[in-house]
Amino acid sequence: MSPRFSGRISGGKISSMPLSIIRSGNAVSERSDLDRNLITRIIVALIFGPLIILLSYLGGYWLFGMVMLFAVIGIIEFTLGCGIRVNMLPFWLTVVFTAGILTVSMLISMTSGLIILAGYFICLGVITAVRNISPSNLFKQQSFLIWGTAYISLLYPFVYHVRQLSEQGGDWMLFMFGTLWLSDTLAMFVGKAIGKRKLAPTVSPNKTIAGFVGGMTGGIIVALILGFWLLSNIDLYLLIIAGILVSLIGQIGDLVESCWKRAVGIKDSSAIIPGHGGVLDRFDSLLFAAPVLYLFLNHFIYR
Template structure:
């Protein structure tokens, strides 16, 4: 627990000032986090980070994550983000032939899925910060996720009896999940009192969506780890695990909120 607290304080001391500063520094941080996230997933699949598939994974992730105003600097002949991604896909498929199926079609599928999962999650993290009220929104969503996690943990421990999804995450309960949603709504309403963002109805909707899909994002990461037989996605944060262990809810929630046009 002591190690967990120390790591959390140090990570917050590094992360929060960059979130507040925003701009290119925050974009660079997001891109670094995305690369680390890809590294963690590739390692689960036992694909070398420094192999041809690994390097292509990084490039494809950058194509997805990089903001539009940066991407325009690297384009020529009117290449779009989709064009670059398609080129990367074709190169990945070509590797199955070059390696004589040592790098297989299944691994191509894995790379593409992880690139889209991690890439779009961190892309929308950066896009949220770029909004006119992005700092306020980002802290709002972070508070909702923290409230959901804390509420689910403490209410689940105190009142949890029925398992939510034991084959994926044996400690989570239905009572804890509902408690997490309730805590997110309460924290959202309190946040609105001090830093108004939307009307109260919108706040409740955003809080519920964030709490529900935040827990789904956490379960998705648990499913990944259980499938590949690992306890944590990485070891970069002692006591907490990897980057994806800490950002799994956030990078799942933000694309949903943007798709539903709630931000």
């Protein structure tokens, strides 16, 4: 007997397949894509993770170069994501000023970096004001560029300053990266396993409250492990507080970047890191966690 189908038949041709078969095929395809993406994420993390930790531990110009690379790629992703093309003057103005602010903020002082940032605001205002675009688009473009430049050029230097703060700076870098990565991993797996209630459905539909709590648990686990291994001279309660802060603020940083991507209508900042998206996608939590950890260390541990 010939196979029977429940779809309509027109002109001797099958016009549709049963919905159950279509849905089943789509589900299998989605699971396969997720599995491949997860494998890619793991391989890339195993290759680049140790290198990032090594450069962070070495500090000095090694860390300076790494931070500069990530930040410049990040601001390029940001400007392109906002629709600013490479052949536009605001694009190059933003990239050059960001590199300058980063250099001064890391090697001289954050105050000097703020002065250069103010100069960027003035130059950007002059350049965009004389361009022949509507006032509403002008304001939107300026707002995005000002926010993005401040976001990247003022927060990334704290990654460098955490390392340079004390002789244990390398251990604190390991603490920070370990907390963020374990929090991100636990948040993903816990959220997929038992997550039901959405954390911020309009901003990031895949994030759940269960995943958020799982990420916080990761921060405490790292604090306990490193407390006995690398930072045994630091009171355990301070390590736990630091772990919670890094995990909490890191997840908030992830949500902030998701807000920007929603606003400009993109899924990933770029595809430069296989399985992870762009530099902003991978290090969005770091941008928020590093300043908070630096302030905590500077005021409560190395005061």
